Amino acid sequence: MSLQTLLNSHHDISHIKSSCATCSLRELCLPVGLNEEEIRVLGDIASHKRKISRSGYLYRAGSKFQSLFAIRSGFFKTCILEQDGRQQVTGFHMTGELLGLDAISTEMHTCDAVALEDSEVCEIPFAKLEEISRTIPSLMHHFHKIMSREIVRDHGVMLLLGSMKAEERLATFLLNLSRRFVMRGYSEYNFNLRMTREEIGSYLGLKLETVSRAFSKLQDENIITIDNKHVQINDIVRLKIKMGNSTCIT
Amino acid sequence: MSLQTLLNSHHDISHIKSSCATCSLRELCLPVGLNEEEIRVLGDIASHKRKISRSGYLYRAGSKFQSLFAIRSGFFKTCILEQDGRQQVTGFHMTGELLGLDAISTEMHTCDAVALEDSEVCEIPFAKLEEISRTIPSLMHHFHKIMSREIVRDHGVMLLLGSMKAEERLATFLLNLSRRFVMRGYSEYNFNLRMTREEIGSYLGLKLETVSRAFSKLQDENIITIDNKHVQINDIVRLKIKMGNSTCIT
DNA sequence: AAATAGCTTTGACTCAGATCAATCGAAGCA
DNA sequence: TGCTTCGATTGATCTGAGTCAAAGCTATTT
Numbered sequence: 001m002s003l004q005t006l007l008n009s010h011h012d013i014s015h016i017k018s019s020c021a022t023c024s025l026r027e028l029c030l031p032v033g034l035n036e037e038e039i040r041v042l043g044d045i046a047s048h049k050r051k052i053s054r055s056g057y058l059y060r061a062g063s064k065f066q067s068l069f070a071i072r073s074g075f076f077k078t079c080i081l082e083q084d085g086r087q088q089v090t091g092f093h094m095t096g097e098l099l100g101l102d103a104i105s106t107e108m109h110t111c112d113a114v115a116l117e118d119s120e121v122c123e124i125p126f127a128k129l130e131e132i133s134r135t136i137p138s139l140m141h142h143f144h145k146i147m148s149r150e151i152v153r154d155h156g157v158m159l160l161l162g163s164m165k166a167e168e169r170l171a172t173f174l175l176n177l178s179r180r181f182v183m184r185g186y187s188e189y190n191f192n193l194r195m196t197r198e199e200i201g202s203y204l205g206l207k208l209e210t211v212s213r214a215f216s217k218l219q220d221e222n223i224i225t226i227d228n229k230h231v232q233i234n235d236i237v238r239l240k241i242k243m244g245n246s247t248c249i250t
Numbered sequence: 251m252s253l254q255t256l257l258n259s260h261h262d263i264s265h266i267k268s269s270c271a272t273c274s275l276r277e278l279c280l281p282v283g284l285n286e287e288e289i290r291v292l293g294d295i296a297s298h299k300r301k302i303s304r305s306g307y308l309y310r311a312g313s314k315f316q317s318l319f320a321i322r323s324g325f326f327k328t329c330i331l332e333q334d335g336r337q338q339v340t341g342f343h344m345t346g347e348l349l350g351l352d353a354i355s356t357e358m359h360t361c362d363a364v365a366l367e368d369s370e371v372c373e374i375p376f377a378k379l380e381e382i383s384r385t386i387p388s389l390m391h392h393f394h395k396i397m398s399r400e401i402v403r404d405h406g407v408m409l410l411l412g413s414m415k416a417e418e419r420l421a422t423f424l425l426n427l428s429r430r431f432v433m434r435g436y437s438e439y440n441f442n443l444r445m446t447r448e449e450i451g452s453y454l455g456l457k458l459e460t461v462s463r464a465f466s467k468l469q470d471e472n473i474i475t476i477d478n479k480h481v482q483i484n485d486i487v488r489l490k491i492k493m494g495n496s497t498c499i500t
Numbered sequence: 501a502a503a504t505a506g507c508t509t510t511g512a513c514t515c516a517g518a519t520c521a522a523t524c525g526a527a528g529c530a
Numbered sequence: 531t532g533c534t535t536c537g538a539t540t541g542a543t544c545t546g547a548g549t550c551a552a553a554g555c556t557a558t559t560t
Binding site: 501502503504505506507508509510511512513514515516517518519520521522523524525526527528529530 | 531532533534535536537538539540541542543544545546547548549550551552553554555556557558559560
Binding site: 446447448458459462463465466 | 506507508509510
């Protein structure tokens, strides 16, 4: 595989406390392409904020779909509980991203959304959104675009995982996270992982031991560096990898 | 695993020539929830039909997104060509389904669409659709719903594959196909596979030999029966399986 | 009718990742 | 402070799927 070491220097990262600071609604919406007028309108209907503490549920599978959530700060996972009790992680969601899209075609949430750290979201009641979209149709159009982009991004990655080995899967996962941090204005080289090895494994279709081994291997190969190894779900990863021909990562 | 034999009888399937007959636009749209007025309007802009013969391209990755396509008859695969020349199948699409959604967030097709048998599609120019949606907003709304439903359906399946063994993946795949045939009004027990073992494998993240072995195993276990084994991409599968607690298949 | 090409099946071998198990570090708590 | 719990790491072993190879069937071509 074409993973290449890009940088080898160690930066001082002692100042990094959380992966994400707090996002204003404006910051959430600008990258998405909404104009000032649309943001103003959205601000009116999305004024309600909610705090979710670590391990808390934002919504549960089966509950009625009522709102989308813009993540102002924090980190979430979405997961489904299979009949045998095992849980399957279906995605990770960071500050600045939209949550709740899983329900958009079914009127019902298809998965649980769980906070991986103390988080704050901005609630966007979907009924109001639809109502206002009658006068400003472009609003709904934007949301559908965001939705499809998010789903397609994930979908594309998942499809490619099928043909990858454990190390490549992990690299893909880290690169994906990295890019999403960059989009939100954070360093692409230093960020915190808020999820456990088991959660990563569940998402990537690997066992936690395999994920751990892959981390160790990437570190041995000097591709990543991990501080605070043994901090539970809070280790800091310095990404120093890049796909040689980065066409296969979205 | 909770696969259970449901039926064991052999039906006469000699009359089954193709997996699908030809669909009218009305048939395409009704299950989707469009009303008469909307179908009439859609009919006006979607009058142009195109025939694609086996192995022909409906569109290619990188080409400009201009139209959605409703499949009137036939069977397609979508696939992406990786930089190393291998091709990755990203989906299969049957009569009555909508094709071209891969491009909806990018203005550009992200994959190739190839006919697996002689097929006919109905072209829906997206610009016209958007134009008309200004007067009938519900139309676009419907399309977004269809879109998200299709994407989510696939996405859900793919996510679950990660934790499955080869046999389970194949069973999931066959059940998925089966349900889609049912939705189009065909038997859920008898249908044709238009794709090769290699294409199935690519889609499921397996090698063709593994797919073949999984087919044999399912047959040994009396879960499926295959006629015309050696017909190239045309073998007839009699599905006799059902998940015990079918919550994990979407 | 024979030859060719495409796809499938099956067997033997190998290896990546799952499984089982033990240990360790960090955080929280009595 | 010591105890408990949770997560991470590492080793040993097992197994399912990939790989390589040979042979089979069907359809197509000559």
